[in-house]
Amino acid sequence: MIKRKVLIVGSGIAGMASAIRLVVKGYQVEVFEANSYPGGKLSEIQIGDYRFDAGPSLFTLPEQVDELFRLAGKDPKDYFEYDKLNVACKYFWEDGTRLNAYADLDLFAEEVQSKLGEPATTIRKALRQSAFIYDSLAPLFMNRSLHKLDTWTNPHALKSYLRMGKLGIFSTMDEANQKQFTHPKLVQLFNRYATYNGSNPFETPATLNIIPHLEFNIGAFFPKKGMHDITQSLFKLSEELGVTYHFGQKVDKVLVENGKAKGLRVKGQDHYADLVVNNMDMVNAYKTILKDQKQPKLLLNQPKSSSALIFYWGIKRDFPELDLHNIFFTDNYPLEFEHIFKKGTIYDDPTIYVNITSTHKSDDAPAGCMNWFTMINVPNNQGQDWDQMITEAKRNIIHKLNRILKTDVEPLIEAEEILDPRTIESKTSSAQGALYGNSSNNKFAAFLRHANYSSSIKSLYFCGGSVHPGGGIPLCLLSAKIMSEMIEE
Template sequence: MKQQRALVIGAGIAGLATALRLRHKDYEVEVFEASPHTGGKLHAIQQDGYRFDLGPSLFTMPHFIDELFELYGANAKDYFNYKKKKRVCNYFWEDGTQFQADASVEDFINKAAKKFGEPEATIQQYLKRNREKYDLTANLFLEKSLHQAKTYFSVETLKAISQLYKLNLSESLNSVNKTYFKNPKLIQLFNRFATYNGSSPYKTPGIMSMIPHLEMHYGTFYPKGGMHEISQSLTRFAKEKGIKFHLNTKVHKILSQASKVTGIETEKGKVEADLVISNMDVFNSYQNLLKEAKKPQKTLQQERSSSALIFYWGIKKEFSELDLHNILFSEDYQTEFDYLFNKKEMYKDPTVYINITSKETPSDAPKGAENWFVMVNAPANYNQDWEQIKQDAKMAILQKIQLCLGVDISSYIETEYCWTPVDIEKETSSHRGSLYGASSNSKWAAFLRHPNFSSQFKNLYFCGGSVHPGGGIPLCLLSAKIVADLIPEI
């Protein structure tokens, strides 16, 4: 019997994972990528002696990466290594308050209770409820297709439906957090987890309080070699397993005949296939590759998630008070998100995230220096004046750092690179530069995300952060697993 061929469009993390899962099912797999590199947003650059990861900086739930190696009976550690962080994140406020969030849940509860004046029992109860939310819904919302009837006829689903009151679907994340805590700083700390899927804590439903459970239960990790090594280790392994990569090869069209996809058309010609999987942003998949197909307008017109404005700074100084992950909070969090999602503008007092991989890999910066990945939340790209916004944001970031850390770092910046939402859109084909596809600012958002399969073409599938179950590395990897489960073995 002739081996069946599967074509993957896009070599982002979900595309790589899908390719490996289908190769394991004995498909002949080829990956087509417009860029000269694999990894999508998981890319890196070298500049003036500094190394910077360009994209995602937080690594959680590493077992989803390990699974891809273990599928083949390989020892993941022979290909990819990481270590668990003892400290999750350092938090700073302008009034001088600082809080170091430890990976140990017991230590976190104890320290947070003392720092923020909240009862330990209340924090413990909050975290317990977050775990319950995850346990009730993970099987339904994260691990299976929401768009197949059989998903809803299971014991797990019926159990979740019977306990809907625990999920806080009709309340915002902020409202839920305020029912547990009085200290505005602790509320703000837990509100910030809405940004993990590019949403507003004042709009996204309270079920999202399960996100801190994932971080605190599974921990945060640092990959040896940086975040870029996640995609590169998978690429090397994929090539070892016979997966073919076509880089610098832009796909122009997904070919179809009647209700069947027959392959793709690239600038180098047509390629026939039995299956096609698009890892491209689903909006652009329809806009550019499926121009003649019927478009799911309600899905494609959903509100975009937030984007980001990122400065990559080589800092010729070391800061002992900073760790791998650091947050410098806005004094008015609610107004910041009002600007982002309602006004589509940057707020003058942004929350600043600083990631410094040289804390873990000293060779990422010259001796006595640090490589700062400095990110602020940004609205999606609606043709704002990003050059002016970039200048204003840089001044606001420098001011925030001075107010929180007590130092003017402007004289320590010896090299700079920058990504705006326009750059993210251009480099990664993310519609409007949104980091997570659609936002989750509605209790129906999970159901409105595009399914992992096409209802028009039986052999067309979708993976990645713009489709079910959502954005971020773990969910992208789960989207690949869902796709592979939908496709029969040969």
């Protein structure tokens, strides 16, 4: 029996997951990747003796990764292992307040009560609400296509309609958190979850209060070999299953004949197949490999999410007060987001995220040293003077870390690389360097993502962070699942 052939554009996390799912279903799968390595944003950087996970640093819903191995009849532990974190994140403020977000809900509630005076019952109630939103909407928005009628007519959907007023659709995240908590620092802490998909907590709907459920009620995890091991293990599995990869092979065009995708043109050579799957950023795909096809202008013109400015620093000193995930908050959150989303600039007192994998994987830095993945949220690329903005941001970041940690960071930096919105776009084909595709800064954002299939071109499918259900590792993996189930239908 001749196997049906699938060609996939891009080997990001969703592209690899799609390849695994489709080859398990009996398809012959080939993947074309412009870069010389798989993983897209989920890659790594080596600077001398320091190793860094280059992109996503938070790992939730690990069962989405495990499922891919089980589908192939493999034991996930033979390929990929991870630990649950005891502390999800450490939070720091300028006034000296420090807060440990313990994985144990009772410990976290006690920590909040002792440090901020917020009743422990308030935290428990807020996380019950987060679980309620997840249980109500995850089966609808995360696990099914929003572009199929049966999604809206199944029993779970009908049940969700009755809960609509309790799901945060009609208020912003900040408005909901102002009602849930009395202490402004706790409001700020929970508002931060908007940044998990590049949104503004003062505009995005309170539905995004679904995110704390993943981190607190389910848990945050760390792969024993680092985040890049997600890429490595899935790449290994897919190759074992027979997936063929073509690296350094930038796709020129999706071949379309009589309204049907027939294959890909790569470096002037045509490759034919029964199905084509696009894992490239949706906006840039329509600008390049689909430029001759009908354009979904409404979706293409949607505002994009925020981006990131990352300094990969090799720090020649150990800071025992720091953990895997650390947040140094600004004193003026509304003004910071106004700069990002309204002014297209970087606030001079940014919130700083420092990810240090050497706290859990000691060989990521020399003895007595640390690898600091130092990131701030910034606007996407709109032609700003990034060189000047980066210089100013670095100075402000260092001054802020010096104040809070009572140290002098700059002389400790013995290795450095920088990733900004321009290089994010060039390395990952993400439109404007936006990390999560279209922004979620309105209540209709979930409906303004591209479907996992083309409505105008038969046999063309989409996966990845720029299409439904969204960005981030778990949602990218779910996009591959939704797409592969559509192909079977």
